[in-house]
Amino acid sequence: MEKYIEKANVLIEALPYIKRFYGKIVVVKYGGSAMTDEYIKEKVIEDIVLMKLVGMKPVIVHGGGKKITAMLAKLGKTTEFKHGMRVTDKETAEIAEMVLSGSINKQIVHTLQSHGINAVGINGKDANTLQAEKHLVNGEDVGFVGYIKKVNPSLVTSLIENDFIPVIAPIGTDEAGHTYNINADFAASAVAGALSAEKLVFLTDVEGIMKDINDKDSIIRRIGAKSATALIEDGTIAGGMIPKTLCCIDGIEKGVKSVHILDGRIEHSMLLEVFTNKGIGTMITSEENE
Numbered sequence: 001m002e003k004y005i006e007k008a009n010v011l012i013e014a015l016p017y018i019k020r021f022y023g024k025i026v027v028v029k030y031g032g033s034a035m036t037d038e039y040i041k042e043k044v045i046e047d048i049v050l051m052k053l054v055g056m057k058p059v060i061v062h063g064g065g066k067k068i069t070a071m072l073a074k075l076g077k078t079t080e081f082k083h084g085m086r087v088t089d090k091e092t093a094e095i096a097e098m099v100l101s102g103s104i105n106k107q108i109v110h111t112l113q114s115h116g117i118n119a120v121g122i123n124g125k126d127a128n129t130l131q132a133e134k135h136l137v138n139g140e141d142v143g144f145v146g147y148i149k150k151v152n153p154s155l156v157t158s159l160i161e162n163d164f165i166p167v168i169a170p171i172g173t174d175e176a177g178h179t180y181n182i183n184a185d186f187a188a189s190a191v192a193g194a195l196s197a198e199k200l201v202f203l204t205d206v207e208g209i210m211k212d213i214n215d216k217d218s219i220i221r222r223i224g225a226k227s228a229t230a231l232i233e234d235g236t237i238a239g240g241m242i243p244k245t246l247c248c249i250d251g252i253e254k255g256v257k258s259v260h261i262l263d264g265r266i267e268h269s270m271l272l273e274v275f276t277n278k279g280i281g282t283m284i285t286s287e288e289n290e
Helices: 004-022 036-051 067-074 090-114 154-163 183-193 225-233 241-253 268-273
Strands: 025-030 057-062 121-122 132-137 139-150 163-171 171-173 179-182 198-205 222-224 260-263 284-286
Touching: 004 163, 025 036, 025 067, 025 183, 036 090, 036 222, 036 268, 057 090, 057 154, 057 183, 067 090, 090 121, 090 139, 090 163, 090 171, 090 179, 132 179, 132 183, 139 183, 154 163, 179 183, 183 198, 183 241, 198 241, 198 268, 222 225, 225 241, 241 260, 241 284, 260 268
Parallel strands: 025 057, 025 198, 057 163, 121 163, 132 171, 139 179, 198 260, 222 284
Antiparallel strands: 132 139, 171 179, 260 284
């Protein structure tokens, strides 16, 4: 009997959050190990399905760098990185689009639909959703790597209004019709801002922002965007967490209510973050004192 009471208590704890976020848009940046571990992949999709069924409006923006690298190797092309960015010639851009918009995107759509949820896969070229320009990395041209100049949310909004989950591959195009591979984190941030999303969730391979990277107990549960910026400036946030945190701050500046960094390797991490009192990751907001 006790285990059933415990389950009931979990549902009761979730109830105010279900009410609060009913009808709200939540953008999920899907990447990291959550895309490669088959068991965790299924749990992530289950989280998104439940969010949809309780009245939230999920939008997925996904990455796929590891699969792009694997496909390039299979086709005999070497992968070169400069300043952490993949050097992307025209052929590499075409392969990236094939992997992201093809196999990865459609597999996510298929998995959602296997749970009885309507989903549609698009990339940023559809309806000019992600309007891009060439991204110079430290002033250096790395090929067809883009940044988002503007988001046209009309197609995504239409899909949401018609009860579909949009699944977006981070491929964009410029006015001349060139195809660009876009960092999925920044694509998610831009999409969330354009949709005035309630939440933006980054599924990563880290627990969140730490005061001390060697101490898991030093995780910061809630932090304001200005305070997060200060932690970058004083070196507390370093390495690969810098661009991730900058994407979170960018989302807040674009009007997203809260941005979350979660360890996607933890089973049902999104449900634990969104529907429980304590959460498990780091939440970034515009408010400095909470």
